[in-house]
Amino acid sequence: MSLAARTSAIAALAAALLVPLAANADAAPNAGGWVGAWVASAQRPTAPIWYPTWAETGFADQSVRQVIRVGAAGSQLRVRLSNAFGTSPLRLTGGTVGESAGGAAVKPGTVRELTFHGSAAVTIPAGARAASDAVQLPVTAAEQLTVTLYFQGATGPATYHNLALATSYRAAGDRLRDQGAQAFADQSLSWYYLEGVDVTGRDPSVVTFGDSLTDGYGATWGADDRYPDELAGRLAARGNTRPVLNAGLGGNRLLSDSPCMGERGTARFRRDVLDQPRVGTVIVLEGVNDILGSQPGATTCEPPTPAVTAADLIAGHRALICAAHARGVRIVGGTIPPYQGNQSYTDQGDRVRQAVNQWIRTSGEYDAVADFDRALADPADPGRLRADDDFGDHLHPNAAGYLAMAKAVDLDRL
CATH class of the missing domain: 2.60.120 (Jelly Rolls)
Incomplete structure (x- = not known):
């Protein structure tokens, strides 16, 4: 995709995300004091x-x-x-x-x-x-x-x-x-x-937006120990009453739809984030499924897509940033954790991941960064999850890994 085409794509995505909300309260949850x-x-x-x-x-x-x-x-x-x-x-x-x-x-x-x-x-x-x-x-x-x-x-x-x-x-x-x-x-x-x-309340919410790493695959069934749950616990321990909402969707991709795993992140961002009442901040963690989807091992639920580039993913992230800022929502970028050892790992895919992470860390386009990559990486082999945090598929954290992700979020930057 050329630079001009990417610029046009960002503008189109952002415009779609910024369609005015309907006036009807049933269609627009932002209405009222919720x-x-x-x-x-x-x-x-x-x-x-x-x-x-x-x-x-x-x-x-x-x-x-x-x-x-x-x-x-x-x-x-x-x-x-x-x-x-x-x-x-x-x-x-x-x-x-x-x-x-x-x-x-x-x-x-x-x-x-x-x-x-x-x-x-x-x-x-x-x-x-x-x-x-x-x-x-x-x-x-x-x-x-x-x-x-x-x-x-x-x-x-x-x-x-x-x-x-x-x-x-x-x-x-x-x-x-x-x-x-x-x-x-x-x-x-x-x-x-x-x-x-929704409840009657004053404090704006924090929405965590992403794929199965946000949804909590690998967490403990019934224990509420996904990373958004642990983040809410950290805020509560400081006396902060801001709610943390989990808008994760297992298998979700940033740039392409899936028959089973939901609309692409750039399409559902408005409904799942911007339409929520009194959103103050959103934390974005998307992209690994776009990378995996263009590698061998794709399934009917996750059909193969053309090889995604770092520039493609960055364009999608920029569309989310533009839409959030236009609504006055603070937006935090989460780096993509390592997944070497997973059945869909390739060196080329990992180069894309690292390039996107470098942009998230250094571009200054996100309002803040949650470095989930460094929080979960094995210090002796940064391309892999730390063994104690690995659910077993070398892609998803376990409960300890989700706690490490929550600790990677700087509460003062929310």
């Missing part, structure tokens, strides 16, 4: 990627109970649902939210009905989202909430988030007000239709 407390990046329903899911078939006369951990305290909350990848309108018969009592159980006395413009039911057009009315349920930071959705009619394939690293539950019939877990016998490791939970 701050994001939890988020999941939506993806297209597909065959199972890492785990079996209910996304391909969807739901009919079933209740889906999902447990999430909110990152901010507030006296009120609202729940956001997404039909981003639906091909027909989604009819939600009813929904509730309450405090988790562990597993699929809900603490007695905490179940609250969700309403949408005063109605228990809502129809969400294909490609759209809906935000509930305010719910009077005070929450604290790091508290677990349970959201239950009942679909009387058939939904068809479900917009979802595959890599939840948490358990969701399913029961036959309307179980919206069940406090016990007995009816919820079916389990899944994904989230469905649930896009976000």
Whole structure:
């Protein structure tokens, strides 16, 4: 790609990311005095990627109970649902939210009905989202909430988030007000239709945006020890109440779409970052899947793409920087960790990674840098993950590695 073509591509990407938000509050979560407390990046329903899911078939006369951990305290909350990848309108018969009592159980006395413009039911057009009315349920930071959705009619394939690293539950019939877990016998490791939970709050959020290294593949199931979780813990330990939102999407690429792994980062940045309420800072960690996707070993879910260059990836990063700055959002660049030893490693791909990392560190175009590469690299062999931080595939960190990533973020630069 020529310099002129790259310049044109950056301008086109940035322009697409800067389309004005819709005035409707359901379409524009920034409306009102809300701050994001939890988020999941939506993806297209597909065959199972890492785990079996209910996304391909969807739901009919079933209740889906999902447990999430909110990152901010507030006296009120609202729940956001997404039909981003639906091909027909989604009819939600009813929904509730309450405090988790562990597993699929809900603490007695905490179940609250969700309403949408005063109605228990809502129809969400294909490609759209809906935000509930305010719910009077005070929450604290790091508290677990349970959201239950009942679909009387058939939904068809479900917009979802595959890599939840948490358990969701399913029961036959309307179980919206069940406090016990007995009816919820079916389990899944994904989230469905649930896009976000917002609370009334003052402190702007930090959004972590990236691929499986942000989503948390290799972290401990159910333990909330992904790098964004650990970053939130570091902030809380300093008395900082800013929520940290995880907009990671396993397998995601910066520059190209994947049938299974979601829209390219330059396309979903607006929905998953800029559309979140009261975003103050975003940390970007993208690019390794673009490099791996142009190497041998690509799959149906990750089809091969033309060999990506460092200049291509830098152009994509610049589009995100331009869009964030235009919205007044601070943007931190994360360097790409090493992956030598992974089955898709090549020397050429690693040269691209190192060139991109050098640009992130030295160009000054990001407002700050989180050097995940140096935090995870083996000092004796910097092209590899440190053995104690390696999940085992030489690409993803384990829980200790995710903690090291969180410690690589300078809290004073957020």
